[in-house]
Amino acid sequence: MGFNCSRFYHTIALKSDGTLWAWGWNWAGQLGDGTNNTTRNTPQQIGADNTWASISGGGGHTIALKSDGTLWAWGFNPQGQLGDCTLDNRWIPVQITGICDTTPPTTAALPSGGTYNSSKSVMLYCNDGAGSGCATTYYCTVGGCTPTIQYTGTPINISASTVLRFYSKDIAGNSEAVKTETYTMIQYRLR
Ligand SMILES: [Ca+2]
Numbered sequence: 190m191g192f193n194c195s196r197f198y199h200t201i202a203l204k205s206d207g208t209l210w211a212w213g214w215n216w217a218g219q220l221g222d223g224t225n226n227t228t229r230n231t232p233q234q235i236g237a238d239n240t241w242a243s244i245s246g247g248g249g250h251t252i253a254l255k256s257d258g259t260l261w262a263w264g265f266n267p268q269g270q271l272g273d274c275t276l277d278n279r280w281i282p283v284q285i286t287g288i289c290d291t292t293p294p295t296t297a298a299l300p301s302g303g304t305y306n307s308s309k310s311v312m313l314y315c316n317d318g319a320g321s322g323c324a325t326t327y328y329c330t331v332g333g334c335t336p337t338i339q340y341t342g343t344p345i346n347i348s349a350s351t352v353l354r355f356y357s358k359d360i361a362g363n364s365e366a367v368k369t370e371t372y373t374m375i376q377y378r379l380r
Pocket residue numbers: 290291292293294317320321322359361363
């Protein structure tokens with residue numbers, strides 16, 4: 190178990206199982222438990238991840254590394270000390286990429302919508318250009334739906350006329366507007 194006490198009354202602990210715990214004064218969200226100004230007098234687990242590797246507490250903020258080498262920060266941020274390209278206090282860990290990315294990614298469906306006479310396996314491709322990188326793509330296949338199904342890279346099988354709606358988020362948290370592709374299936378019969 191590793192400990193790090195910051196100078197301003199919050200404590201961060203890393204357990205040997207890779208989980209992260211915090212308690213103490215939380216005036217700027219520095220505990221990372223999603224609350225602000227909620228003083229905690231017992232250890233709170235921060236998220237559910239068990240891949241935390243290293244921690245450091247600042248004045249009102251916390252910096253941590255995961256075992257995959259990614260850098261995360263949260264808490265007090267009026268001078269940009271988190272490095273997340275904002276001056277907003279963060280109440281949960283946010284990934285610090287070193288890239289100030291304010292542009293949403295762009296997602297394309299392949300094949301695109303159209304009229305087909307056989308079922309299609311549709312892939313979604315997210316591109317974030319030189320930004321922070323694509324994080325998650327969501328889709329749904331009922332007309333007018335809100336995309337909430339996480340696209341995992343497995344093709345979406347479209348065997349009947351379908352309105353596919355989808356969008357992606359990048360690592361910096363930018364979301365693109367929901368896109369729509371309409372697939373019309375025509376059945377041919379042998380006479
Ligand atoms: Ca971006």
